[in-house]
Amino acid sequence: MSTVYSVTRLNNEIKDLLDAVPGYRNLFVQGEISNYKAHSSGHYYLTLKDEGASISAVMFRSDAMRLKFRLENGMKVIVRGRVSSFPRTGQVQLYLNEIVPDGAGALNLAFEQLKSKLHAEGLFNEAYKKPIPACPSHVALITSPTGAAVRDMVRILGRRWPLARVTLYPSLVQGPGAAPSICRALALANAVGEADVILCGRGGGSMEDLWAFNEEAVARAIFESEIPVISAVGHEPDVTIADFVADLRAPTPSGAAELAVPDRAEYRVALRSLELRLHTAGLRHMQTNRRRLDGLAERLAARTPAKYIDEKRLQLDSACERLLGAQAARLDRERQYVRLLGQKLSAAGQRGVQARRLRFSRLVATLDAISPLGVLARGYAIAEGEKGVVVDAAALHAGDRLRVRFAKGVATCSVLDTEKGEA
Known part of the structure; x- marks a missing residue:
């Protein structure tokens, strides 16, 4: 018996099937924009079409904020994104990460493909960018020895910072052999190892003229350079892969020379300012010490x-x-x-x-x-028996002999009878 699908299950399985196709996860599609709408949430909704078909597309706010131009209906573009479906409606659509105008055709597509590849590998990561020295003593130039760019760079370097020695590593900058020539010059400059910074570039031209700086080999050679590299390709609107990989991007060769070295005129102004501040501080210090000395002199005179x-x-x-x-x-x-x-x-x-x-x-x-004598003088007497003074009549018996002491004289007596009495 055949399986009976619910609509939800069917739409979810369609989405899973689309998401499982590796080629649908990151692909480039060329077409014309129609039904473009910028939602209040910041998301972009549009239809991408050509002569034979159309497909819905959406670009979420986080990616839409990075666009450098305004989308318009009728604009021919190359987009990068993934194919998936929205399970609630079952609609197959593109989820876009990047949109570029389709002006250069195959070259533009190749540019975006290589840019996406190198970005995924981390060659554009800021963590790998090397710092540019503030006051380089040796600058290497990788460019054509006959172009106007080298003359501009040498002139500006000499005017701004004549202390820096400049070495030219001649290279082709246009044509089929330009990319290998640039790679060899970069390798030679690193092998010599005298330069503090490398300026690599050329003057302006068409996308085809600048294509050597969009080659993968040149991008990897710049990334692997142990010496910091400043890219100096074309005019300000021109953007190449070398600009993304380089440690610093300059809008023009002249701009690269200005970024590579400080301006001695600015240093001169700064030194004059420091000299003035030092003179003022010294004068203020001297005046303070003079006031202290005068005060000490007054105190010494008073003491x-x-x-x-x-x-x-x-x-x-x-x-x-x-x-x-x-x-x-x-x-x-x-x-x-x-x-x-x-x-x-x-x-x-x-x-x-x-x-x-x-x-x-x-x-x-x-x-x-x-005193006992005083007592005896008042008529009292003291009776003494064989055992001493008698104080109790019960201790006497008839016939016992007593010596009775008076205030004057002693009498010897014999006991005839005794009577008991209370004390």
Whole structure:
């Protein structure tokens, strides 16, 4: 049973088939523009047609912004892009990357094909561009020895920077043998290795006249040069493959000479400006130092050794006077202090004697009051047994002998009976 496709599946498979064809991914198509429309989004929509057919095309905004001319209906062009389809409508169309006017026919197509190839290989990448020296001491020219371009370049180089030595490497710049001749001159200049920069080019002419600089061999020779190369081909509107590969593009051979070396007149002006600035800065510095010197001289005059000694002598005299005054005042204070201290000690001594006498009297009275003799004098007696002073009648028994001490005299007694009593 045959497969039944949905419209979406069919359109998607048609797109996949077109995208899978290698030749459809990057191809050149020649035709005439019609139905051109610039959309508000920035995309360009158009139809490319010839006598027998037409095909829709679209150029997206990112590519359309790089166009150097305005598209118009009826314009004959060569476009580069890919063939694919739009699945929503199933329409087969071209997706364009570049559009160039079809003025030179096969040469223009060859130019675009080689440009696309070398660009894909990275020969135009800015990362490979070598810097041009600011003040080269040796400049190499690769051009025709009989053309007007070499005379213009030599004249301008000599006028702008006569310090640079110029070496001409003669080369054909037009005709079948021009491309190999340019490649040999580039190889020789690199083999000699004396030049700081190479100027490679010729004067203006038709696309056919300039075609040697659109050859792949010349482009690769410029790219492989270890010495920086400035392309100087034709007039300003002329663009060659060599311009894209070179480290720097000049609009004309004369422009290349101006880009290769600095202008000594500008250096002279810059040096004069620097000289003036240096003179002004030196003068300002000298004036500043003079003002500082004058100020130091004034300060030194105000601080001579004699004046310094006089000032210190006055300070010493003043200090001596203050010291003597302070010493006399201190002696007076010490005398007063000693006098007051003596008075305080005398008063304190008298008070101490009286206090000690009073205390002694109190101690004597207290001692007299607690003296056993004093107690005995008031009629009390002390009974002593075999074991000492008797203070408790319970410790005695009938018949025990006691010695009774009175205030005056002692009596020996015998215990007849005892009575218990409370303390």
